[in-house]
Amino acid sequence: MTLLDMSRSLRWFWSGVTGADAYDRYCAHLQRVHPGCPLPTKSDFWREKYAEMERNPKSRCC
Amino acid sequence: MSTQVEERGDGVRVYRNDPNLPPIAVEEPHTITPKGKLIFGLIGLLGAIGWAMIALVRGENVNAVWFVVAAICTYIIAFRFYARLIEYKVLQPRDTRMTPAEEFENGKDFMPTDRRILFGHHFAAVAGAGPLVGPVLAAQMGYLPGTMWIIIGVVFAGAVQDYMVMHMSIRRRGRSLGQMARDELGPVGGWAAILGVLTIMIILIAVLGIVVIGALAESPWGVFSVGLTIPIALFMGVYLRYIRPGAVNEVSLIGVALLILAILAGGWVHEHDTLSQTFTLSKETLAWLLIAYGFCAAVLPVWLLLAPRDYLSTFMKVGTIALLALGILIARPVVKMPAVTEFASTGTGPAFAGSLFPFLFITIACGALSGFHALISSGTTPKLIEKESQARMIGYGSMLTESFVAVMAMVAAVSIDQHIYFAMNAPAGLTGGTPETAAAYTNGLGLVGPGGAALANIDPALLSQAATDVGEKSIISRTGGAPTLAFGMSEVMSAFGGAGMKAFWYHFAVMFEALFILTTVDAGTRVARFMFSDAIGNLPGLGKFKDPSWRIGAWICSLIVVAGWGSILLMGVRDPLGGIYTLFPLFGIANQLLAAIALTVVTTILIKQGKAKWAWIPGIPLAWDLLVTLTASYQKIFSDVPAIGYFANHDKFVTAKEGGKILAPAKTMEDMDKVIRNTTIQGWLSISYAVLVIIVVLAALAVMLKALRSGGLPTSEAEDVPSKIFAPRLFLPTKAEQDVLDEWKEAGLDPTPVGAHHG
Secondary structure (H helix, E strand, C coil), rough: CCCCHHHHHHHHHHHHHHCCCCHHHHHHHHHHHHCCCCCCHHHHHHHHHHHHHHHCCCCCCC | CEEEECCCCCCCEEEEEEEEECHHHHECCCCCHHHHHHHHHHHHHHHHHHHHHHHHHCCCCEHHHHHHHHHHHHHHHHHHHHHHHHHHHHHHCCCCCCCCCHHCCCCCCCCCCHHHHHHHHHHHHHHCCCHHHHHHHHHCHHHHHHHHHHHHHHHHHHHHHHHHHHHHHHCCCCCCHHHHHHHHHHHHHHHHHHHHHHHHHHHHHHHHHHHHHHCCCCCCHHHHHHHHHHHHHHHHHHHHHHCCCCCHHHHHHHHHHHHHHHHHHHHHHCCHHHHHHHHHHHHHHHHHHHHHHHHHHCCCCCCCCHHHHHHHHHHHHHHHHHHHHHHHHHHCCEECCCCCCCHHHHCCCCCCCHHHHHHHHHHCCCCCCCCHHHHHHCCCCCHHHHHHHHHHHHHHHHHHHHHHHHHHHHHHHHCCCCHHHHHCCCCCHHHCCCCCHHHHHHCCCCCCCCCEEEECCCCCCHHHHHHHHHHCCCCCCCCCCCCHHHHHHHHCCEEEEEEEHHHHHHHHHHHHHHHHHHHHHHHHHHHHHHHHHHHHCCCCCCHHHHCCCHHHHHHHHHHHHHHHHHHHHHHCCCCCCCHHHHHHHHHHHHHHHHHHHHHHHHHHHHHCCCHHHHHHHHHHHHHHHHHHHHHHHHHHHHHHCCCCCCCCCCHHHHHHHHCCCCCCCCCCCCHHHHHHHHHHHHHHHHHHHHHHHHHHHHHHHHHHHHHHHHHCCCCCCCCCEEECCCCCCCCCCCCCHHHHHHHHHCCCCCCCCCCCCCC
């Protein structure tokens, strides 16, 4: 495994844990499940995501 | 479409739901190979040596590395054998079945997520300040009882709870603990459980608030750098919304760099004459600021404050825990605390009152058994998991990791000089607050070293020097656990950068704890508000409260929730007995009672499913947990020792007041009134928690008896839907799993065609 592969893996892992990859994953989901559906813009997607967090608060642990 | 089974030799079976696709599940025999026997035998032996070194050999020089060895070896054996027993015999996950993530995939909250990522995600959601604080306080009884409870408790109680709750929520479309309680225990048990969760959340926020205030009071460095986290988070929020939407990692790195700058700038403020005065705040001022902050944070939009701070907190959490582990391995500190101190039996310890049983098991909640985890294990994670069988790695495994964090906190606390430890953790009423009086206090404790030799008396200058080293005005009576942990961490971390870096690492640790706690205050207030508005929305005429987009309703409910925890917080910081001393047991009891609710739900489901034979697996931790919490509640309510019983203390102060006397630690008649009022409220809180749990357990017992008589009852388990995806169960795929992955690859298909994937 080269250094580049390792940094790519780390980035993949970390983006997954923090949820930074949410937009890419949502677009991939739409393209696969609803191929005709237009993709939201990045900024609209994140606005909607935070609005959703507002409606359904998630607890953090002690 | 029916499931097809194919035998592959050596007991390996693979399953297909669609004959045209590669297999979607692998079943392997649970026997162990000779090579495996050898490896696990060696791990077991190493673990036994670790335990012998800390429990039996003891002596004058116990190295903290043995704690790490004993813990890790025990975790590996428990994960391989006990968790596997639960998997094969009790929960019996079926990977041919769709998880809620696959069945309801919407690309957002329901989405199959790589198991390694989900492990990190789940761990980040369950780990907080709890496992760091409890062990530090429990260290007053010596290193051994606390360490044993953290490690044995997690194996048989905490990890079992998390794993079983997660599995059962997966089988129920990702339902939350409260919903499962209502479905399985009936309306009375269900409502008691929901009420329990709501009140527990309130006390939890209040106690964490007291912890953070304990670290920031009279500390200009801490106040300034933690205060700066608010503008930093706001900046990150604006950046993410208007400048670079979605650039989460980028903005988090900028945020972490700013945090480091904030810590460095705090050092400068500490040195500055005027600024250090400005940022020296009393506990009460800080309590009001925290209350105001809690309200604002809960009504501000999520994107502006909560979300960015959550990113920062995740970064700091994972980074600091990794650094601490590395620091312990490099510094290899020697333990200064004896294995068991006299406070274990006398129950007169200064950090919290009461003897080892039951109070040690209350004080260390998170890290050994934490009811709060049941809220994360149900609901959130089940909607993201790819395969049922991964719950062992994610549920049981994450909890083992959290337990390891608690072991490290214990190590940090017991490698501090005992005089400093007790000077920091005894309330001001005992230490007198100055280096001279505090040194006289600790010299008078008759402290002994790990080998039993009496410790030499200290000079007060040692305490003032220790404070100067970490950039604080005083380290005396800095109760709450967070300052002690930060102090211990600063000693361990001075492995990086030498003693000159101590002040930096101390405030780094304070910052990281404060970040966790502020996030919990904000998120907890929101969740409690949501539950509260949902509950009162059921009352006639108040239906409008059910609408979460109604801003005025959200404001009113936030105000009520903040008033709830705020009043307990103020009560704690004004309490002449020291808020942690009186309120931490209540927090522990609340958390453990939540665990009792979770374990009750789990046990009931097993009995309903006709698995009464295995009900002992959650049943033993449940019985133990009930024994501990109800004994503790009983003592807190009925004990006639004023240091333990809330009402006994109440009576003592009432009698004194009637005689016109002022009792220490109160200094004025007003203080006397505070103690009298606080003890009443604390006593009644104890009573209500105990009653709530007894209701839940009685409701569950009724259901269990009915189930036993009729040989099982239907549960709310959802029907099987055949799965179409494949994923291995542990971090690394087994040989048989790798073969299946290769078949998918050869067919040119992705075994989990969801989202951005990686090789």
